[in-house]
Amino acid sequence: MTAKRTTRLAALVALPMALALGTSSAATAAGPKGFQIDLSQLNNSRASGTAMLSLDGTELTVKIESQGLTPGQPHAQHIHGSTEGHDFTCPDITADKDGDGIVTTSEGLPVYGNINISLTVDGDTTPDSGLAVDRMPVAEADGTLSYERTITVSQDVADHIQDLHVVQHGIDPNGNNKYDFGVGKSDLDPKLPQEATAPAACGLVKGAAVGSVPAGGVETGTAAASPSGVQSRGMAAVGAATLVAAAGTVVVTRRRRAAQDG
Numbered sequence: 001m002t003a004k005r006t007t008r009l010a011a012l013v014a015l016p017m018a019l020a021l022g023t024s025s026a027a028t029a030a031g032p033k034g035f036q037i038d039l040s041q042l043n044n045s046r047a048s049g050t051a052m053l054s055l056d057g058t059e060l061t062v063k064i065e066s067q068g069l070t071p072g073q074p075h076a077q078h079i080h081g082s083t084e085g086h087d088f089t090c091p092d093i094t095a096d097k098d099g100d101g102i103v104t105t106s107e108g109l110p111v112y113g114n115i116n117i118s119l120t121v122d123g124d125t126t127p128d129s130g131l132a133v134d135r136m137p138v139a140e141a142d143g144t145l146s147y148e149r150t151i152t153v154s155q156d157v158a159d160h161i162q163d164l165h166v167v168q169h170g171i172d173p174n175g176n177n178k179y180d181f182g183v184g185k186s187d188l189d190p191k192l193p194q195e196a197t198a199p200a201a202c203g204l205v206k207g208a209a210v211g212s213v214p215a216g217g218v219e220t221g222t223a224a225a226s227p228s229g230v231q232s233r234g235m236a237a238v239g240a241a242t243l244v245a246a247a248g249t250v251v252v253t254r255r256r257r258a259a260q261d262g
């Protein structure tokens with residue numbers, strides 16, 4: 001009986017210790033890691049480019065150099081995919097379910113997954129800013145676009161960065177160098193032309209296994225991926241509170257047992 005109690009107590013004590021160790025080892029993971037992404041055209045946009053993702057702990061620096069984009073127009077861009085091991089990838093024309101010749105953002109979503117991070121130039125980077133075209137980078141007159149921003153991401157995103165991919169939106173099928181309603185309204189927002197929101201380029205992390213298994217660390221559960229710094233800090237706070245609560249449980253259990261034994 002005493003031996004059993006000791007074992008159970010040891011297990012209870014070990015759990016928060018393991019959590020604490022897992023957290024600290026993840027936070028001190030060795031040096032920045034770089035991932036290259038080749039962006040290839042979607043919807044015959046003729047857009048292409050390179051994205052570099054540099055991850056230092058949970059500080060993610062995103063650099064994108066693209067060309068062939070609609071000149072002088074904003075290009076919504078996102079990191080899409082799942083941090084829970086689902087097999088998302090870049091769509092091809094087979095995703096064009098209504099056969100109108102354009103893979104819309106909605107038609108692409110089952111293939112490339114939901115927005116995880118909105119790659120805005122400033123302010124919020126959550127999926128809420130997915131269509132914040134006033135904060136998206138604008139292509140130069142020659143159709144090139146340069147982007148760089150460092151974003152604090154969640155540990156989930158840091159752990160699963162190889163499962164995610166970059167998508168740039170905004171196409172110009174009639175080649176008049178602006179977004180118009182030539183191919184109708186956006187499936188996302190009827191006030192916007194389809195040209196403004198349809199995906200133009202997409203790329204996967206090079207060498208990434210599709211739907212790779214989590215690489216070490218503690219499974220952080222089913223909490224929604226939260227790319228914003230604010231939400232990351234919130235999650236960290238929740239984690240700390242959970243640890244404190246777990247430690248408290250052990251102390252209370254010990255005291256109760258001590259009282260019973262006495």
Ligand SMILES: [Cu+2]
Pocket residue numbers: 076077078079080115167168169
């Ligand atoms: Cu997107």
